[in-house]
Amino acid sequence: MRKLLLIILPIAAAIYFAAGCKPDEVPQPTDELIAGEYTPQPVSLNIPSWMPQPVIPEDNPLTEAGIELGRRLFYDPILSSDSTQSCASCHRQELAFTDGLAVSTGVLGISGRRSAMALDNLAFHVREFFWDGRANSLEEQALIPVEDHTEMNESWPNVLDKLRRHPHYPRRFRQAFGIERKSQITKELAAKAIAQFERTLISVNSRYDDVIWRNQGWYTDEEERGRQLFFFEEAQQLNHPGCSHCHFAPTFGNNSFNTYTNNGLDNVPNIDAFPDKGRGEVTGNRFDNGKFRVVSLRNIELTAPYMHDGRFQTLEEVLDHYTRGGHGVENEDVNILPFSLSARDKQDLIAFLKTLTDTTFINNPAHSDPFR
Ligand code: HEC
Ligand code: HEC
Incomplete structure (x- = not known):
């Protein structure tokens, strides 16, 4: 018996080490x-009362x-x-x-x-x-x-x-x-x-949530003017950015709806020519080409560069894009229209967008790396 072990053990060890394992x-x-x-x-x-109800699968x-x-x-x-x-x-x-x-x-x-x-x-x-x-x-x-x-x-x-x-x-x-x-x-x-x-x-702990929903603190004049420029519901005139046609409060995306739009990014000769077909790739419908999900603008200050391909480095560039009102491609959304923004309007709108930043969220230890 002992003899047999003497033979088997070295063979087993040889196979084991050949397989690259350390003991x-x-x-x-x-x-x-x-x-x-x-x-x-x-x-x-x-979840605070002003947000939608979360949907947890059964x-x-x-x-x-x-x-x-x-x-x-x-x-x-x-x-x-x-x-x-x-x-x-x-x-x-x-x-x-x-x-x-x-x-x-x-x-x-x-x-x-x-x-x-x-x-x-x-x-x-x-x-x-x-x-x-x-x-x-x-x-x-x-x-x-x-x-x-x-x-x-x-x-x-x-x-x-x-x-x-x-x-x-x-x-x-x-x-x-x-x-x-x-x-x-x-x-x-x-x-x-x-x-x-x-x-x-x-x-849900941005300054927007505090000021608008919790009645804690106030917006600066700049931020308040920016808020009025964001929400078309506040429009006094036709020349208005109208961002809230697509980015709704309180999620600043499409809430629970799934809406895909062409927000006028690509200057293509026809709807078959988008470099990234986006939604059209999923549905196979040509009219969905170049459409993408209306994403949330919460924490937008932190998430540059912007759009599905990261083409814009700054929020200023994003606003320059929207003021042009697209390129007249067939399936651009009806709410993509040219409008003018003064340098001050631009600053105000960006000041408002920055109130969607939630520093509690990005510092929440429950969301952080557990291995550090
Ligand atoms: C017609 C609907 C529509 C309107 C109006 C609209 N957006 Fe958008 N927005 C979108 C869609 C769709 C995307 C994603 C597009 C993509 O990446 O291809 C987007 C993306 C963005 C992004 C980039 C998000 C990211 O995570 O990269 C910002 C910032 C933004 N929009 C701000 C605004 C602002 C500010 C306004 C008002 C001036 C506005 N949007 C008006 C539909 C719209
Ligand atoms: C190499 C970088 C990379 C890695 C690694 C990665 N992601 Fe992503 N994630 C992306 C990109 C890029 C997108 C958008 C892709 C697209 O739309 O086609 C995305 C999109 C997502 C989305 C969709 C969010 C929404 O609002 O629709 C979720 C959720 C997500 N990732 C979770 C994860 C998870 C979970 C993992 C790990 C298992 C992961 N990601 C690993 C780059 C990455």
């Missing part, structure tokens, strides 16, 4: 039972353990092929979860074609995510970046293998979803946890 990195089996309790603590979002209620697991997955580069990139690499809290770039770059150094979107108040947005609305839910969206070669360039089977062998994740999945074995960790559960975390990213 202190013994991989954990992937189908073990997971120890620990499953006692989910429900969480309800604290099959993914918020729990403390689910949100915490989602937060870890969001900040963990384990989701990318070379462990260099997490969701947070392109969605940074201090920039209202954008990346400050015109278009984002993934692990392979390849640039994507679109600008990273701000992640705030996603709980009010029921369906149709991305600039073109192609993902139906946050749960569906969260699956996409991992396998996108311009983003994390990893495969879900690999990620699941890493998670199942991880010293802590199996316990966290059990606490969040009550699974019993490591093999029950799925990409769908990972996506559910990430979606739970994302639904907690609520921004």
Whole structure:
């Protein structure tokens, strides 16, 4: 017997080291039972009365353990092929979860074609995510970046293998979803946890919320004039920017509706010639070409550069674009009309937009990197 062991052990060790494992990195089996309790603590979002009601899917209620697991997955580069990139690499809290770039770059150094979107108040947005609305839910969206070669360039089977062998994740999945074995960790559960975390990213503490809704403090004259320039409801004359035709309070996007418009960015000869077809790519309808989702302007001061391809560096450039009133392309929205803005109007409008900045949101420790 001893002789047999003497032969087998060196062979086993040779195979083991040939496979590239160091003795202190013994991989954990992937189908073990997971120890620990499953006692989910429900969480309800604290939403002020002036905001819409959040929509939480019945099959993914918020729990403390689910949100915490989602937060870890969001900040963990384990989701990318070379462990260099997490969701947070392109969605940074201090920039209202954008990346400050015109278009984002993934692990392979390849640039994507679109600008990273701000992640705030996603709980009010029921369906149709991305600039073109192609993902139906946050749960569906969260699956996409991992396998996108311009983003994390990893495969879900690999990620699941890493998670199942991880010293802590199996316990966290059990606490969040009550699974019993490591093999029950799925990409769908990972996506559910990430979606739970994302639904907690609520921004309702800007100066706009304080002044207009909480009756705390006042706007400066500049900000108040800017507010009147933003809301067409306040218009005294036809020559008005009319931003609120599309960006409605209180979300400053489309609230829960999904509206896609051509806001006059591209000067193309016809509707088949848009460099990025946007919504048209999803619906296959030519008249949707060049249309994009009306996105939220909350925290807009922090999320430059602007538009789906990050073409504008500053809010001044954005206003210069809107004053021109588009290029007369067939499917431009009827509310894209030329108007004039004095230098002072411009300053006032920007001063108003800056009151949508929520510093509590970008400093909230509950939204921050748990590994720091
Ligand atoms: C390489 C940069 C990059 C990485 C990594 C990345 N994203 Fe994004 N994210 C983007 C870009 C770019 C868009 C817009 C893409 C589009 O519209 O086609 C986006 C859009 C989104 C949206 C849509 C928001 C909305 O309002 O519709 C969500 C949600 C989101 N990302 C979450 C995540 C999550 C979760 C992860 C990690 C699993 C992640 N992102 C990883 C760049 C990135
Ligand atoms: C006809 C509807 C419409 C009107 C009117 C409108 N917008 Fe927009 N806005 C959009 C759409 C759609 C987008 C996204 C377009 C894209 O990226 O292709 C957008 C994007 C933006 C962005 C960039 C957001 C980001 O995250 O990059 C800013 C800033 C903005 N609008 C400000 C304004 C202001 C200020 C006004 C008034 C002067 C205004 N908008 C009027 C539809 C509109």
